[in-house]
Amino acid sequence: MDTTQLLKGVLDLAVLAVLRAEDGYGYDIMRRLRAAGLEEIGDASVYGTLRRLFNAGLLTTYVVPSEEGPHRKYYALNAAGRDQLDRSGKVWRAFASTMDSLLDDRGVAA
Template identity: 70%
Template structure:
C-alpha cells in the first residue's frame, strides 16, 4: 500500500509528536520522523508543515547561530501546540481503533 496519502493526513500530528519532547530544526525533525519509521516523509513536506503549524500559532521558533554553516531555526510546541497534539492524538487513536476493528471483522477475527 502506498503510504503517501496516509502520511499527508497525519504529518501535522507526527511533527507535533516529535517536537513534544524536544525542540528541533527542520532537518532534525525530518531525521527524527524517518528514525521513527516514516521513511517516505519528504523534506519539503516537513518544512511546509513546520511553517503551517507556526502560522497557525501551535509552534514557537528561535534561531541558533552556527559556526559551521547557516543559522538554524528551531521549533518547539507552545500551549496551543500541546493542546493540538492532545486533540489530534485522541482523534487518531479513535480512528486507528475503528480501522483495526473493521479489519478484524473483515478477517472474521473476534475482538
C-alpha cells in the same frame, strides 16, 4: 499500499508529536520522523508543515547560531500546540482503533 496519502493526513500530528519530546530544526525533525518509521517523508512536506503549524500559532521559533554553517531555526511546541497534539492524538487513537476493529473482523456485522 501507497502511504503518500496517509502521510499527508497525519503529518501535522507526527510533527507535533516529535516536537513534544524536544525542540528541533527542520532537518533534525525530518531525521527523527524517518527514524520513527516514516521513511517516505519528503523534505518539502516537513518544511511546509512546519511553516503551516507556525502560522497557525501552534509553534514558536528561535534561532541558534551554528559554527558549522548557517544559523538554525528551531521549532518548539507552545501551549496551543500541546493542546492541538492532545486533541489530534485522541482523534487518531479513536480512528486507529476503529480501523483495527475492521481489519480484525471485530467491527463488521454479518
